[in-house]
Structure formats: C-alpha cells, structure tokens
Amino acid sequence: MILPALLTSAGFNIVICIGFFSLYSILRKQPNNLKVYFGQRLAQLQPGQKNHYFFDRLIPSAGWLVKAWEASDDDIYACGGIDGLVFIRLIVFCIRIFSVAAVLCIFLVLPVNLFGQAIDGTTPESQMDIFTIRNVQEGSKGLWAHFFALYVISISSYVLLYIEFKNVARMRLEQVIRFPRRPSHFTVLVRGIPWYDGESYSEAVSKHFSRCYNVSYLAHQMVYRSGTIQKLMMETEKMYKVLTETPINQYVQPITLETLPPSNPLKIVASETESALKKHTKHGRKSDMKDQECAAAFVFFKTRYAAMVASYTIQSKDPMLWVTDFAPEPYDVYWANLCIPYKLLWIRKTLVFIGTILFSVWFLLPTTLVQGLVNIAQLETTFPILRGISKKQYANIISGYLPSLVLTCFVLLVPPVMLMFATLEGAVSRSGRKKSACCKAIIFFFWNIFFYNLFTGTWWDRMNKLTVTGLKDMATLLGNLIPGQAPFFMTYIMTTGWASLAYELMQPFVLIVNWFCQFVLMRKEGYGDLYTFPYHTEVPRTLLFSLLGFTFCILAPLILPFLLVYYFFAYFVYRNQILNVYITRYNTNGSYWPIAHNATIFSLVIMQGVASIIFGMKNVGTASGFAFILIIFTLLFNLYCRHKFLPLFTNKAVQDLIEMDRHDEHSGRLEEVLSRLLSSYNKVGTYSGNHPTDLLSPEYKKICGDSMVVTRSKEDETRFVLFVCLFVCYYY
Secondary structure, three states: OOHHHHHHHHHHHHHHHHHHHHHHHHHOOOHHHHHHHOOOOHHHOOHHHOOOOOHHHHOOOOHHHHHHHHOOHHHHHHHHHHHHHHHHHHHHHHHHHHHHHHHHHHHHHHHHHHOOOOOOOOOHHHOOHHHOHHHOOOOOOOHHHHHHHHHHHHHHHHHHHHHHHHHHHHHHHHHHHHOOOOHHHOEEEEEOOOOOOOOOHHHHHHHHHHHHOOOOEEEEEEEEOOOHHHHHHHHHHHHHHHHHHOOOOOOOOOOOOOOOOOOOHHHHHHHHHHHHHHHHHHHOOHHHHHHHEEEEEEEEEOOHHHHHHHHOOOOOOOOOOOEEEEOOOHHHEOHHHOOOOHHHHHHHHHHHHHHHHHHHHHHHHHHHHHHHHHOHHHHHHHOHHHOOHHHOOOHHHHHHOHHHHHHHHHHOOHHHHHHHHHHHHOOOEHHHHHHHHHHHHHHHHHHHHHHHHHHHHHHHHOHHHHHHHOOOOHHHHHHHHOHHHHHHHHHHHHHHHHHHHHHHHHOHHHHHHHHHHHHOOOOOOOOOOOOOOOHHHHHHHHHHHHHHHHHHOOOOOOHHHHHHHHHHHHHHHHHHHHHHOOOOOOOOOOOHHHHHHHHHHHHHHHHHHHHHHHHHHOOOHHHHHHHHHHHHHHHHHHHHHHHHHOHHHHOOOHHHHHHHHHHHHHHOOHHHHHHHHHHHHHHHHHHOOOOOHHHOOHHHHHHHOOOOOOOOOHHHHHHHHHHHHHHHHHHO
C-alpha cells in the first residue's frame, strides 16, 4: 500500500467519525430519542424534562465525554456489573501498555527504521517500508534498539497483566460476598437424569438426592417441555400487548374498557390451562410424564456449602448420568437448551466445530479479494482486463479505503454466526452462550483477519518472484514480509475500529425503528429496547487490535498512534454506553478476563517469535536467542498466573460460603431465603423471559427501577421488526 492511499483512508475515516460524533451529540438531546440513548437512565428522568425545548439541543457539544470521564468505577459497576468493569479495565490495560510502547518505539525505534537505508524509498510501493524494520541493514547495531523495546514492552505487560488478574480475582470474590442470597448459591442444575420404569423423572430426582443428601436436600424443580399451546399463548399475549399499546385507526371501532371482560381473558386461559395440566399430571399415567418432563432439574439445598459439594461431586459411576453443576441465575438461564439430552451434547459440539471450520473456509474468499484490492499492481498483472486502474484518480480509494471497508462488512456477519453456533452447542445460560461466542469469534478473528491476511498479502506481494527464485523457508518469508502488511492493518483499525465506535454511539438501527414507531405508527412513547452489552462483538475486536499492536509495535511503530486513538475513544464511548444505554441482566462475574489474559499471552508470544525470526535474518544472533528465551519466560508467567488466579474463576471459596451460611442461620434469615428460593426458577420459567418485578434483585431495582423489567438482547431485533412490519400490513 502506498502512502497516498493510507492518507486517503485516514481522511475518510476522520471525516466520518467527526460527523457521527457531532450528530450523536445533537440526537441524544432530542426528547424523541430518549429511549434510544438513555434506556439505562430512563426510569430516573422526570416527565417535565421531556417536553421542554432548549436551543442548545441543536448545537454539538462534548458534555457526554465529560460525564463519561467523571464516572467512577462504582458507577460503572452499578450499571454494568463486574463484566462491564472488567471490559473497561481491559481497555485501560491496552491504553497503558501501548502508551509505553508508543513512547519507546516512536522516539527510539522509528528513527532507526527511518535512517536505515536498506531499501530504496523512491518508488511508490516502498514509501511505507522506510518506516518499518525492513529498512534496517543486516548486522546494524540499531537493531539493539528494537531488542531493548521488545524487552521493556514484554516486562511491562507481565506487570500489568499480573496486577489486573489479581484485581479481577479479588472483585470476583467480593461479588460472592456482596450478594450472598442469590438463588444460584443454593441451587444445582442436574442433567442426564436416568429414566426408571414405573416412576417419573421427578420421583427419580427426589429419591436420589434424598438418599445421597438426606440432611441438606431441600426440594427440586423439574424442567418441562414447552409445547405448542404454551408457545401460542405467549405469542398471543405479546400480540395483545401490541394491540393495546398501538393507537387504533379511525376506521376501526376502538376497544374500550366496557367491551372487555372484567379480567384479562389471557390470564384466565393461562390459569385454566395450568389447572388442567396439573389434573392431567396427577391422574394420568406415569409413562406420559416422560413426554412432558425433561431430563433436567433444579435441585435446591439448605446451605451454600451443600450445593457446592453436590455440584463438584460425581453422582454416578457413569459420568454421563446425574451430571451436576452450579445453576445459573434465574434470568441467566437459557431455557431452550435445558431439554437437550446430555448424551447428545458432544454430537452438537462436533457439528458446531465442523460448521465453524466451513465458515472459516468460506471467509477466505473475501479475505483474498481484500488483499487483491490492496495490491492493485499485482492484480493488474494477474488480470489484464484491469490494467490502467492504478493510474486512475480513484486508485487511492480502491487500495486504501475500499479493502478495509469490504472486510469490515463481511466481519459484521461473524458475531451473530458465532452466537448461533454457541446456541447450537447447548449452552444452558445466556452469559455462557455469549462467552462461548466470544471465544469462537476471537479464534476466528486471529486466524482469518490476522494470519490469513498476512499469508495472502505475502502471496500477492511475492507472486512474481516466487516463480523465479522458488519458495524459501516460511520463517524467512514471513520475517521479510510481515512488516509490509502494517499499512493495511492501519486502515483496518481506522475503518473497523474508529467507525465501529461511531456506529456504537449512534445506534442507527434502534434510532430508525424508533422514528418509524413515532412518525409512522404514531406511538407517543416510540421504540427503545434495553439491550445487554455485546461482549461477543466488542471483546474480540479489542483483543484483535491488541494482537496487531503487539505484533507491529517494533516492526512498524506508525501503527501505534492509530491504536491509541481507538482505545482512547473506546474508553469514553463504552463508558457512556454502559452508563446510559445497556442494562445488566446477567453476568459472568468477570470470566472474560481469563480469555483476555490468554489472548494477550498469545499476542506476546507472536511478537517475540516474529522478533526472534527477524533478528536472526538480520544477522543478530544474540538478540534472536534472547528473544526466543523471552518466549519461554512468557509461557512460564502464564502458567504461574493460571495456577494462582484461575481456580478463583472456576471455584468458590469454601470459607466464604460457610461463613455466609452461619450468618444466615444465626440471624434467622435462613427460612426467608429458602422460602424465596423455591419460587425463583419456577416463576422465571413460567414467564419465559418477561421477568416479574418481584423477582428482581434489590441491586437491580435500585439501578433500573420497576418500569424497566422486560429486556431483550440485540439478536431479537430482526424478529421484532419483522413482527411489526407484518402487523402494519395486516392492520392497514
């Protein structure tokens, strides 16, 4: 990529980001958009604040930046939970480490690269190479500046990673103590329940746990299959809500209170159906229960310690039977996957693994196309019909802005597809499903966006020379050509990173639907939904950019300013979104940090491995050997952190659980806790996602208020819009 193409891409992205940020500062002040940009804070607004008009609503301002900066960690924790705070700490970690790298590499490494004189910088194709390590001559003493920067960046990363891992582990322990009466502390999810002739699953669960945990076993709640009638009832109730909230056309006779029965007919049907189901269960045959019950149940215990022992104990000689684990929180349960037979989960995981590979293979096509657009000269040589494009006025746009834009459009498909794969895998919790999708997206991005772009860029760059000189060893080839791919990833950071922040602020999808509901459907309250934070989208993107930063910081230091601009703006944007837009419905209690830690360790190993190869190619054997030794230290450091902190993310401290059990017993609150426990999962399962206010935790009520109960995730947007369009077509 030539320098004018890079500058063209930078100009496009700067103009787009400034325009979107200014437009957002205006749109967020309009009363009609409150439900779009203040879903988290809407319950705290007073009615008088909505209809008053101010002239400054039409003037762009940076007030939201100031408020995001002034918010404390306690504010972030109150709105986003521990996961939101961990994500912000991840961004802060990236700002710190890449600030250190920028100071070292720009003021120490970049001058060495610039005055290396190893390549001719007069040709357009080599204009960007003079800023990389490719311009340093073999055996030059200036390479020790790169070696020094490598060691300082690595040691700084070790220190910062250790501090963050320790702090997140401490927050996770405090989370258990801060909310001691959560239902999941007393509840165990049991799957793989065997079927015995002459008794139902419920009777089998009762006999097993009464026999094995006679003192601590309290009760259990079976998971029942959701039949067609129950689904129709829920859809009918949703339709009823839409009909009551939507204004009636003047040509249709409006429904008044006089025309309705004194009580909700839907509730009557629901109660009658439930009573009929109970009678059928009581008087029907035991064999019919197998068709209604799932081989899964929530088992409640009298103490937290007993629940922990049951969750970590193998209940049967066959590990596929009586599989126990801590139950998710009531609102975190993904009910659709509870009825999947446990013995079929490995088949689902195998099929998902195959599907992920096929999707990755398909994604190689747009990646190859993107690298072809970057190397226009080679593209003209391969396809004679395209000759002359590089001399056009729009050539800089094609090679600079268009490749990263095309790749960004295809990348938008990745998080939803990975979320679908995580669902098909059989995740029993919403947070677990999103965490699994996050891990899959990270692996996908690292391979398809990073490694394959390096390989295809190398192929396009060396295509003519490979036929003459033959293929050299892979290490030498990559060492020579990896620095040359830095300009493409600079444009990718601008197009995908900077533009994604502008998109995140604007929320264009929700904004358009809100305007449609207000000005077409004439709904006064408009449209605005409460979304959970898209960790499966933002965490992989953040870690991919950190991989790019670690890999190219000493090879092509010019990438660091682009990264720092992204991370600084991401710090403000995501804090604003967590405080104002997204709502915390479920949490992984900081489980995203081990994922970020492992990805950072992988990035460090890649940085040190590439540096070792390049030092060897530049005839600096001592630096190459010490860089390889640094890889061993990185792996040992990762092993130490895993042994010291990772058990705190997979287990709970027995000492804390016993102390909480004793405190509840001495204070007399144990009976109250157990009485609420028996109805927690039952009610959530009955309402199927529309959570009743009485089941909300006190901290949730304090943050959001009772009027913000029904929430949904962003994957439901398409279904909602389709439903609205069908309803409008039928209605008009």
